[in-house]
Amino acid sequence: MSSISIKNPLPKFSVKGNTSPDKWEKWKLLLSKSKGETVKSIKGTPSKEIVFCLNDTILCHSLSPDERRYSQAEKEVLALVFVCERFKLFLLGQKYLSIMAVGMNDIKGYRWESGYEKSWEEIKENEKGLGFSALTESLALLEQKKKKQNGKIVRLGMMRHLNIIVDFSDAMLDQDLKPTRQICTLKLVQKFIKEFLEQNPISQLGIIVTRNRRAEKISDLSGNSRKHLQSLEICYSSNYCIGEPSLQNSLELALSSMKMLPSHTSREILVIFGSLNTCDPGSIKDTIELLKTHGVKTSVIGLCADVYILRTLCNVTGGQYHIVLEDSHFQELLLNYIKPRSVSKDCEATCVKMGFPHHSEKLPSFTACMCHLDDNVMNKVGYFCPQCNSKYCELPVECKTCGITLVTSAHLVRPLHHLIPIHVFKDMINSPDNNSQCYGCQKRINECMEQISVCNDCKQIYCNDCDEFIHNLLHVCPGCAVLIK
């Protein structure tokens, strides 16, 4: 968004003075970074001033040191306030101000804010007198969409490789997410890592941080959540966030670790980006093309305004671009990435050789396991690779000696509920004289619930809480488990 124009949408508009309403169309608020002719004539470093021009008149507002640290979006708002104050005379009597991004109008729905604009206008009252904002409605729509998607069976990439790139530039010290962007992101990423590896035990995860114009791999691709969480600990100190991020460097680093992966696994990158700029050594467009040729899906979660290059990156590589509204929204966006993505039909399938270790009958005396060789820890129990007999204390793991993946049957079963989701329950309006009880939790249906759900297969009735619990966590319908097919 390089410039803002204020125009009058109302035909009733009248101004006292010599400016006719049609000239209002030409009002432009130019932020100093734009390359309009008017700006060229003004000297000084670009980010220190905000320039307005009305026809031939040029207004200039120099930024105070505090204002200079504002993000792009905040500067735009500042400009808006400034213009309202200066042109108060012309704006009086006007009911609405429409703010338009010049130059981006060709992409419809480009700005993430458009969905939430003028949300106060959409407050409606229902019979009970409760106001429903558009926000809750759109959330309900999202929920429905989620439900529908659950019912569909698609081919999923079950063996996933995901690199998380986290921005630790000085932009992450902003306090718009509480307590700071840095701490909030770290907390949520930790939660995400735990959940991700729990739900996708045969997948692997890596963490890359970018700060001070460099990219740094702090945790290699692996399936061990404890190791990842440990390596994230160092990022908590407040002086960890320095300099500018480098998107290109971090993407290249992520790609280098994923190039060699076998073709049946999915390659994904998730970028959490807090700043509006990136410092790159070369052309980032080449990197994006490279990612595309290697089939790496790149998704971005942005913590501030919509950035053009990030959107392009997501569009080209087939990922998603989201902007965070608040911390709970952030968490929801992150947790969305836990579910395996669907893969295209022509993606190759392979038979992967795997080992299933078991405790051996006769125990050897105390030995060290392969994962703790350096720590001099000896223990008796452990899992032995069926191919080369190396010992490991934790599963799943890739055998360091022979390269085979060691898992248990439980690990293979765990992600299966993504593949075979249970059917969506049908919603029903509850009648007050209904005397039955919820099949799951034994709660009386007539107590307080407006809506109940019915399983299409076993015709059992569930309360809404149980419906949510069954679909989100349990993945088993108790009623269908009784039916014998």
Add this chain to the structure above:
Amino acid sequence: MESEKSLLIVILDTSLTHDVMCNNKIRMSEYLNAVTVFVNCHVMLKPTNKVAVVVVDTIDCQFVYPDNNLSLTSLRQTTGQCEIFSQVEYSLRNNISNFISQNAKKDILTTEPLIGAACAKSLCYISRLERELEAGKSLNSRILIITGSDNECDKYVRFMNIVFTAQKQNVIIDVCSLEHDIALLQQACDITEGIFFKVPNLSALLQYLLWIFLPDPGIRKKLVVPPPNRVDYRPLCFCHRELIDIGYVCSVCLSIFCKFTPICTTCEVVFKTPTPLPGKAKKKKK
């Protein structure tokens, strides 16, 4: 006031096998009496302790306590007995006999008790109690399965989903088996850090229950309880139903085969690479 509540859900299998019943190892009445006493003992330990009983057989599963339909007027105070004990005893006795006589009329389709369904129901119940909990209080829940069945009782995938949910909700699953070592339930106990115990002498069932399963998991560490079994996590291959050490897994649907096959029999996807290549690729990577 204590801030921790302890909830025990007993899943009671009434479809005892022919073997258990006929050889006079334990009679049904003895079995139910032992469980009733055990349940009452748990309630007696602390005033905040809660209990629920689910009865299960090969046809259906049902909550017998707490019972929503139980009217308090039908309960007469018996002399000197605590109110809750008589409630538990009355609803167990009544509902279990109803349950058994009801299901006796239906056709038996399998010989396996529906333990998975009962566990799923119990987890729904636990999640409801957790939702209804007052602020500042916590609920420690565990499930005790008492079963006499001998075979793998459920579909593996379904049961494992339930076990993983229990693990996530911090619900411990204990199993008291009357006769057999059941691999599936052993895995469930191992994953949720519960105890699997096979009763060696059925006439002392109550004693074993009180010894091993009455104390809370926190106290168990300080007691001498039977050591945990070694649990075998090897899968059965889909093609020959044999336990395997090294298998081939379809990357799309995660089916397990004991030999390399060109086509996955489950999802009918055609595998691209022949066997030697993936091995080589991995060596290169090293």
